[in-house]
Amino acid sequence: MISEKDIWQLLEEVKDPEVPVLSVIDLGIVRSVKTDDDKIDIIITPTYSGCPAMDVISMDIRLKLIEKGFRNVSIQHQLSPAWTTDWMSEGGKQKLKAYGIAPPNPKQQFCKEEMFRQEAVQCPRCNSYHTELISQFGSTACKAMYRCLDCKEAFDYFKCH
């Protein structure tokens, strides 16, 4: 027997394969954990529809639990309510910044379809807000590319969603 609380704690050790400083808990993609005798039911939600990390994450969760001796595990994907960067933990945001990726701004600021809207994104290296968008799309679905006009470094921004 393992408690649900212990499983949540174990999941802290499962990292996002594309942003390895973030755990699946930091990302806010674990929606529920239930135990019933030796059976464990976990519900996760994808960040983006086409995110290739999701299959790997499911597998890594399974492997982590097998490693601790739990084999009767069901992992379901659930689309609604849709994942938002607002579910990312504060700790996760700090870890992102330390890793060199600007953490997402609060969603209400900017998440619309209107053209040419500017968003204040802080450079994760020198903390300047004097930055500009290079491209709304970056190396993974969840990131945009920015450059800092003060320290001149280009950086990834985990865009709000």
Next chain:
Amino acid sequence: MSTTQLFSYTLHLADNALILAQRNAEWTGHGPVLEQDIAITNISLDLLGQARNFYQHAASLYNNFNEEEKDAVDKFIPRLWKEYNRELQEDDLAFLRDEHQCLNLLITELPKGDWAHSILRQFFFSSFQFYLYQQLQNSTDAQLAAIAEKSIKEVNYHLRWSSEWVVRLGDGTEESNQRIKNELADLWMFTGEMFIPAPYELVDVVSLKTDWIKKIETVFAEATLEVPKQSWMQNGGKEGKHTEHMGYLLAEMQYLQRTYPNVTW
């Protein structure tokens, strides 16, 4: 809402996303600059993810159908799969259906053309998806509603990006302006199909047209482009009648699964 209708509609939504994902993916390594190459292929990836969600839903609906329901949608089921003796899966629907079984809009299958062509097509399509998914979120089918709720957040970015590019090209240089005007003349006749309802559609697409036109007009005004007066429109994709480009697209996309059935890597 009949189960046949729900299954066909889910396929239509999946095919739209998959076929445009395939076309946009042709830009991989060919974009005008690296950042925009990455942008349009990111959009391709989002669309592919949406297509997977719809195909998974369609396959799961089919696997739970009774015999009568299965017969009713048999014309959409790939012949090759019937020899496999296993449950229907998302990949069977994507990689084994023939041209006349595909229900995507014609605009999604047109060749990628030049940058202006792909940009304008994306703008027309993303504007359509934006209003469509808003409605689909209210679907009585919980899974379709959930996919729409998830996908519309991605479509926000597609719409913003393609709108900005329409303005950049339309209100850019003499050449970019001429190019997007040429593409507008070619593409416009493929936009009408979005609003001509097919019997299986569960969203009233006619009602989306007002908002769609308003969006086009707003962006075109910034881009110094005019909405064409031409009213004759192509259609047929929703019923499986495609342009001459579709066969070539499927041949390339489906080649591996047809040559080596059930191959994985």
